[in-house]
Amino acid sequence: MIDLGTKTLETERLILRRFESDDIEELFYNGYITDEVMAENLSWSPCKTIDEQAKIINSWIEQYEKKDFYKWLIETKDTHELIGGIDVCNLYKRKNYGEIGYCIWSKYWNKGYATEAIRRVIEYLLIDCDFHLVEAHHAGYNPASGRVMEKAGMKKDGELRERRLDKKTGVYTPQIYYSILKNEL
Secondary structure (H helix, E strand, C coil), X not given: CCCCCCCXXXXXXXXXXXXXXXXXXXXXXXCCCCCHHHHCCCCCCCCCCHHHHHHHHHHHHHHCCCCCCCEEEEEECCCCCEEEEEEEEEEEHHHCEEEEEEEEXXXXXXXXXXXXXXXXXXXXXXXXXXCCEEEEEEECCCHHHHHHHHHCCCEEEEXXXXXXXXXXXXCEEEEEXXXXXXXXX
């Protein structure tokens, strides 16, 4: 594993870049951490105030000094709209792999942005950073996320029963795991 940190990455339609303090206000008012619809599928709750969000984003910005910190803001190339984020949420250095997490604001769903961003991050982690494997998982009540992972080239590994509480229904649902190996690119 070669720790290269959060470098700017590009795709046909997207720029994946570091969060900056200048982004805080736009991110708050346009929904990055406040999008209630998107948050239904996430393990964290949306921020209620801009100060709460600023504290979180500034902590991320400080972490960029570390070469083993991987967190991108997703921006469209044509309009420079901020549409979501993707990161390595768990890094397993001894085992040479990482787990990615991602979110796209709900108004940008069904446009292929998540798949495009994930593919690029997978390529960066497996090729440039020499990870052996990249994994991701989603809650059973969010099968659309699994379809995104499959479109990005990941394969379903299995599911763990009743690992996630559905915030809307109060019912426990499985966590479904996907991964891609370096030799599967």
